[in-house]
Amino acid sequence: GAGVSQSPRYKVAKRGQDVALRCDPISGHVSLFWYQQALGQGPEFLTYFQNEAQLDKSGLPSDRFFAERPEGSVSTLKIQRTQQEDSAVYLCASTGPGNNEKLFFGSGTQLSVL
Amino acid sequence: GDSVTQMEGPVTLSEEAFLTINCTYTATGYPSLFWYVQYPGEGLQLLLKATKADDKGSNKGFEATYRKETTSFHLEKGSVQVSDSAVYFCALSDGGGYQKVTFGTGTKLQVIP
Numbered sequence: 357g358a359g360v361s362q363s364p365r366y367k368v369a370k371r372g373q374d375v376a377l378r379c380d381p382i383s384g385h386v387s388l389f390w391y392q393q394a395l396g397q398g399p400e401f402l403t404y405f406q407n408e409a410q411l412d413k414s415g416l417p418s419d420r421f422f423a424e425r426p427e428g429s430v431s432t433l434k435i436q437r438t439q440q441e442d443s444a445v446y447l448c449a450s451t452g453p454g455n456n457e458k459l460f461f462g463s464g465t466q467l468s469v470l
Numbered sequence: 471g472d473s474v475t476q477m478e479g480p481v482t483l484s485e486e487a488f489l490t491i492n493c494t495y496t497a498t499g500y501p502s503l504f505w506y507v508q509y510p511g512e513g514l515q516l517l518l519k520a521t522k523a524d525d526k527g528s529n530k531g532f533e534a535t536y537r538k539e540t541t542s543f544h545l546e547k548g549s550v551q552v553s554d555s556a557v558y559f560c561a562l563s564d565g566g567g568y569q570k571v572t573f574g575t576g577t578k579l580q581v582i583p
Binding site: 396 | 474512513514515516519559561569570571572573574575576
């Protein structure tokens with residue numbers, strides 16, 4: 357596609373529900389990142405994939421957060437048993453060889469946990 | 471660990487005013503430095519970058535110089551426009567083999583006609 361696509365754009369969940377957030381990176385982009393952006397803050401790193409391999413998950417805040425990218429393209433971020441503190445915008449970014457450190461971001465999924 | 475500190479906003483300027491947004495960083499090694507911008511309703515996008523000391527990044531009239539001695543990367547523009555209203559994020563990448571980027575908290579700029 358022309359850019360990084362994320363869905364849904366908005367998600368409202370009741371506390372305790374499971375949610376799944378989708379990211380479609382730019383075609384051919386090897387590297388994929390998930391970030392969490394709380395209101396009024398900068399994005400915080402969650403996890404990194406190179407193709408289908410999850411090489412860094414040091415930013416995942418708890419074992420309720422799980423990310424996968426089984427075929428090296430689309431990625432899903434899953435949050436189990438959502439809590440109010442999970443409310444944030446979840447950003448996906450991708451980059452490919454030759455992009456020289458430039459990240460291409462999606463518009464994000466705004467998650468509100470009630 | 472790596473960190474980025476930038477001036478708090480919001481910053482309100484009149485059109486054609488001079489803009490400076492301060493940014494300092496803490497990092498081991500030799501990071502690359504970035505300014506990202508987020509326009510209302512849009513995703514983050516790279517504004518400019520610098521990869522080594524004394525490099526100057528520039529784009530759309532914005533400039534920032536990588537100052538290793540002061541660990542700074544201040545964003546400047548000589549004459550802002552209403553269309554520059556956005557949130558600006560200073561960021562760094564530690565160059566550890568992939569583009570893991572650490573962001574500052576962002577500075578909201580509002581330019582009034």
